[in-house]
Amino acid sequence: MISASGACRRGDPAVYFIKSCAIENIPVRTTMKLHVDSGGRRLDIDAPPGRHLSESLAEAGIRLDLRCGGNNRCGRCRVRLLSGRFAIAGKAYDADREGPREANACRLIPAGVEGRIEIPDSSLFRDGLLIETGFRCAPSGAASGPGESALAFDIGTTTVAAALVKDGAVLRTAGAPNAQSRFGDNVIDRIVAAGRSPETAAELRRVLVEETLNPLIAELAPASGSVRRIAVAANTVMSHIFCGLSPESIGVSPFRPLRLRFPAEPAANFGLAVDAETPVHVWPAISGSVGGDITGGIAVTGFGRVPDRLELLLDIGTNCEMILSDRGRKLAAAAAAGPAFEGGSSAVGCRARPGAVDHLAVSEAGYFRFHVIGGDLRRIDGICGSGLVDFLAGMRGAGLIDEFGRYNRARLGSLGRLEAGTPETGLLCRLSSQLAVSEADIEALLKAKAAIEAGVLALLGSVGRSPSELDALYLCGGFASALDLASARSTGLLPAVAADRIRICGNTSLAAAIQAAADPEILDQFESERPGFRDIPLNNLPEFEELYTRSLALN
Known part of the structure; x- marks a missing residue:
């Protein structure tokens, strides 16, 4: 990753590029022997100099929660430094001399011969996302002909939902996380990634097609030769990436996309694992921020059909x-x-998946009742968006927070639920042994x-x-x-x-x-x-x- 001149080379294969390779007074010429405690097991890995620790861990099969694309914003990839020398955002840190501390792995570079870290479970990437494939509007129509099928994709920023259609009927549905999430879990991070270099832009498209869409095609339509049509609905950024167009103009004023309409093209142009001549149709957009996922929704719901x-x-x-x-x-x-409602900007937030609290109730006496996706109350690992909305409503209704989201110290203190936090988090309310919500969470x-x-x-x-x-x-x-x-x-x-x-x-x-x-x-x-x-x-x-x-x- 480091050239002879000390500059980062963008042509290197790593997904995440080090924005600054200069480290204060630290020689980074030696590969670190790193002892990693994670999930009840210990691994020894080689952490090369000049590379962010998140990359070395990924190569060793330890995938961290990098929902911000390794851009040091979400704080989800925290690791605890127990021994060894490191550079944290370019500044020297010696855990042996200064003691253990936490740091984001996406801004952490090994700078010694040997070290040891601990990775909490909360910093590990978790799959098992719940992907919505149901809808309450009935599409109609027919596929190309007898025995022929069509495929439909909803390409979201974090997940992709798919369906196999035959004679106007849905035969099967499936879903998968969008593999582009390792570049960041939002469209801004995808725009930034696409603008790094033509190679990274191409990699974004390849990851979407080869690692997300083609596996779904194999799952839904093993006999892919029978697929005679593919249709896609997506936000404007995802539509641009899918079609091989740069989304960069959507991220800067006046936020105008290169296209609002996407003419049908053969599947070979996308690299989709179906017959090369299969036409691929993409829903048009209204603007850079209102894409084909919304225009399609307008069409199938009958929205706005009655003028008055x-x-x-x-x-x-x-x-x-x-x-x-x-x-x-x-x-x-x-x-x-x-x-905030999708598990970001909140230490207690998570996406909808098994183990997430999706609904909760708060009694006036300050008791909490949870509903957990999957039903296992012993394995609660966060609150997803719908549960967080319930939390706000329930706490306000019970008089445990004021209109500005500040905790009622007297009442929560008498209930034994109030805990001191940090200047950054403010006070915390302890909901259970696994869950505490801070005033900073509420603010977000x-x-x-x-x-x-x-x-x-x-x-x-x-x-x-x-x-x-x-x-x-x-x-x-x-x-x-x-x-x-x-x-x-x-x-x-x-x-x-x-x-x-x-x-x-x-x-x-x-x-x-x-x-x-x-x-x-x-x-x-x-x-x-x-x-x-x-x-x-x-x-x-x-x-x-x-x-x-x-x-x-x-x-």
């Missing part, structure tokens, strides 16, 4: 897309909610909630409307499917709309891909409607900033 109705469609995630239909006008926007959740709430209010306000006037609220995506609606409405995450006006739609992106796989004419139909959508940058709306500040408080 006020309807809102939401897909809540790191980037919360929202579409408003008002008397024939259609407005598209997106709120940058961040990863409130910021995400505020971005979504303010976005909805500002978008409605731009046409002189309010949430009480909504005739229908469409909720798309796996997160929305898991929400307790009462909790979401009481916190302000969702507008105060009557339950009979809310339609939970499930994975409409996969449903849209299925529809296009069965009958690609739906793409042409939507393309004729797409110019009628107006993209609204929320930060250009004069009231958005004030609404965001107000929305930082709980109801």
Whole structure:
């Protein structure tokens, strides 16, 4: 990794590049013999000089949680340094002399002959993500002919859902983590990675196709020669990467993608493991932030078909897309909610997987009742997004936090649940022996909630409307499917709309891909409607900033 001049070479095969190879007063010429304690076992590995420890661990088969792509933001790859000399973000550290400490492995470089580290279970990558393949809208149409099949893909930033379609019916579904996640679990990290070099951009595409899509093809359609059509729905960044286009322009002002429409191409152009001439169709986008996963959802749900109705469609995630239909006008926007509801920005947060708390209740007496995915209360390892929404609603309802997310010290102290934290975390509330939620965790959740709430209010306000006037609220995506609606409405995450006006739609992106796989004419139909959508940058709306500040408080 280090050239004769001491500079990092971008042509090296490592996925993550060291941004600065200069280390204060540390010679890094010797491979370290590193003793690793992880998961109840001890391994000895060779950690070469000049490489981040996360890379050496990955090569030894120890995969850390690098959801930020090794960019030193998420703090999920913490390891404990027990002995040896290291460089932490370029600064010398001697664990033998200064004592044990924790550091992020993605910014840790071995700088001695021998050392020892300990990796907590919480820093290890965990698979087993729950991938939403269900939907509550019925695609229709027929495949190419008798005995012929079609494949549909919902390419998300963290997961990919797929379906095998025959004669308009779904035969099988499957899902897998998006292998690109090792570059970071959000679109910004993918944009940054694509901009590093043409080689890294090509690697992003290769990882998606060869390590994610082709294994799903093998699982769903072993006789891949019978597949006569493939359709894809994805956000605009994922669509660009899939099609071999640079997403870099989406990440800088004015955030314009290279394409909004993606003409059909043969599968050979993508490297997909089907017949080379199989046509591949991709749903069009409205903007850089509102992509084919949303346009497809619009088409298959019937959203906005009745001109005199006020309807809102939401897909809540790191980037919360929202579409408003008002008397024939259609407005598209997106709120940058961040990863708080997807297991990021929170020490206790995790993605939906076995062992995650997906729902909880708080009694006025301060007792907690959990529902755990998989049902094993002995193996709780975090709270996923829907559970965190329940936590906010329950704690506020029980009077255990105030409107600004600060703990009621007197009550929680008398219950024996209040613990001192650090200046960074603030106070902690102990929910169980496995779980504690800090005031910093709550702050991150409130910021995400505020971005979504303010976005909805500002978008409605731009046409002189309010949430009480909504005739229908469409909720798309796996997160929305898991929400307790009462909790979401009481916190302000969702507008105060009557339950009979809310339609939970499930994975409409996969449903849209299925529809296009069965009958690609739906793409042409939507393309004729797409110019009628107006993209609204929320930060250009004069009231958005004030609404965001107000929305930082709980109801």
